[in-house]
Amino acid sequence: MSGSTSKPAVGALPDTTAERPVVPVALTWLAWSLFAASVAALVGRVRFGFAPEIPGVVAVDGLTVLMWVVVAFFGGVVHSYSRRYMAGSAHETEFFLTVFGFVTVVMTLVAADHLALFGLLWLAMGLAMARLIGIVDGWEQARAAAAVARRYFVASSALLGVALAALWWATGATTVSGVAAAADALGGPIWLVAAGSLVLAAMIQSALVPFHGWLLSSMTAPTPASALMHAGFVNAGGVLLLRFAPVVTGDATLMLAIVAVGAASALLGKLLKSVRPDVKSKLACSTVGQMGFMIMQAGLGFFGAAITHLILHGFYKAYQFLGAGGGIERTSPAEKAKDATGGFRVLDLAVTLATGLAGGAVFVLLTGKGTSVDSGLLLVLFVVFTTLHAARGAVGHAELPAGVRYGAVPLAFLPAITVYALVYRAVSTLLAGLPVVTAPTELTAVHGLVAVAFLAAYLAMEAGVHERSRRLYVALLNAGHPSPGTVLTNTGEYDDGGA
Structure with missing residues (x-):
């Protein structure tokens, strides 16, 4: 320890209406002009x-x-x-x-x-x-x-x-x-x-x-x-x-x-x-x-x-x-205690799986990816996985009534996947003039191994295996x-x- 004491860091927020250097004002205006x-x-x-x-x-x-x-x-x-x-x-x-x-x-x-x-x-x-x-x-x-x-x-x-x-x-x-x-x-x-x-x-x-x-x-x-x-x-x-x-x-x-x-x-x-x-x-x-x-x-x-x-x-x-300051408040011990209450029940699992699979189906329907036996199948798989992961977190909020959780999760995530798919289509259309935008590769056994290893590792993490291994944790x-x-x-x- 250095033995030094820190100075108080708490005080009034700066008055943005007071006289300020001209450079920040001018550059902020220029930045938004660039956006326009x-x-x-x-x-x-x-x-x-x-x-x-x-x-x-x-x-x-x-x-x-x-x-x-x-x-x-x-x-x-x-x-x-x-x-x-x-x-x-x-x-x-x-x-x-x-x-x-x-x-x-x-x-x-x-x-x-x-x-x-x-x-x-x-x-x-x-x-x-x-x-x-x-x-x-x-x-x-x-x-x-x-x-x-x-x-x-x-x-x-x-x-x-x-x-x-x-x-x-x-x-x-x-x-x-x-x-x-x-x-x-x-x-x-x-x-x-x-x-x-x-x-x-x-x-x-x-x-x-x-x-x-x-x-x-x-x-x-x-x-x-x-x-x-x-x-x-x-x-x-x-x-x-x-x-x-x-x-x-x-x-x-x-x-x-x-x-x-x-x-x-x-x-x-x-x-x-x-x-x-x-x-x-x-x-x-x-x-x-x-x-x-x-x-x-x-x-x-x-x-x-x-x-x-x-x-x-x-x-x-x-x-x-x-918004990192708000993130600190949301992860206070009291909030963590509330999130930790309750368990992950069979109905939670069913709603999560159904939401994930439905999200993948929406993505396939709107983008056409995953309809051929190529790397597009893995792209859809990771969309399903991402939806599952997000839905699992939402379903796990035990402070919400069960009816709200089970009904709100698909209503929230399926439109989100729809927006993602539509943005993907718009971006792909805009990039169409580039030499290569889409180049799906043929599926191989190694692709399958990567997918299986990814899924197994994720399930192990969700089960907390890494937390039970002191050597891995260190x-x-x-x-x-x-x-x-x-x-x-x-x-x-x-x-x-x-x-």
Whole structure:
């Protein structure tokens, strides 16, 4: 113990009507202007085929305008939220400049066509996020967390650089679109280096296991920066795989490997979440799991589903982080005691199973996926699984009357699945001009093994097997522990840092 005492942190909220630096106000206005312009670009794309380009440098397509709207919206929300959150901070102006810079870099990245420009913007995106993580220079843990994140992001950029150089060497193309057009001729060791590097770069960016350490060490980031990170930054792995889908879909074995690593992260994210004590760390572990699902959908050949997942997850996770204070209140001991009352009865199981199967049927009916003997069956299986998991949690709320629980669960989740399926169809339609949006693979025995292993592991977790194994529990604690230098040991240090 250092023996120091922390200063009181309780006081009146800043007066947002008082005189404030002009930069946050101007950048917030600009952020929402970008959103309005992005919506106009999306409408122009849908109605009039809006597709401007600077040949060989940038090209606007369906993915570009879609990500413009999503990223600009999150940027606007974070700017507006931060007006009060960062009020009075010594780093307020720098924070707003960095957030706005990050948003503009990402919006340029999704339009970049030149390989060198794409690689440089990928690096700039990572460096901007590392700066947001360590925005409080006087806080030792923040500096350490920024250094950890920066190492991961530079490694991701280096791998991407290797992939882009290998693709240029193999195809002679200097643009993303040129590589896609020549992808059919790829093969051999150069293709393996390029494809493997692309997948590893995406895994690092999306914080998949075993590269999740930077995300769990990033808790020093201001809460609005965390929202931007989890809602936008980690999703770049899915965008990368879609941009270079013609490269990674050329080999069924590689696609199967992508499914396997995605499934492993989906499961381990859930396991790590179960042993974390604080709300933000739980949300970070949840992101690891959700990014696993996103990468797994890409591995199944359904890139439209992966983009749909990252968009919906982004909205959900931004809400979760910006409302993290309410999450702490909802997980108080009194609330946990109420949730723990009652048991999971036979009728609960019947309603949960019926809701899950009905959700899968709705998805098949609206999207047409799962009607052929290919990887679409696994996509539907995971939709059923996700619905089952959500319905089980809702049915388990014992404080609600039984009639309300059993009637409300299907009435709530089936419309949600309907919305998801319709959004998926809309996203797939918007992405239709890309070289590869849907590339279902032939089902193999290994796909079956992955599905069975996933289901068995999930059932074991629900049964609490990991909680009864002391060795496994300790292993999960260690695997989910952030880098030692980033851990806050004295709350006074946080107060002194001025965050």
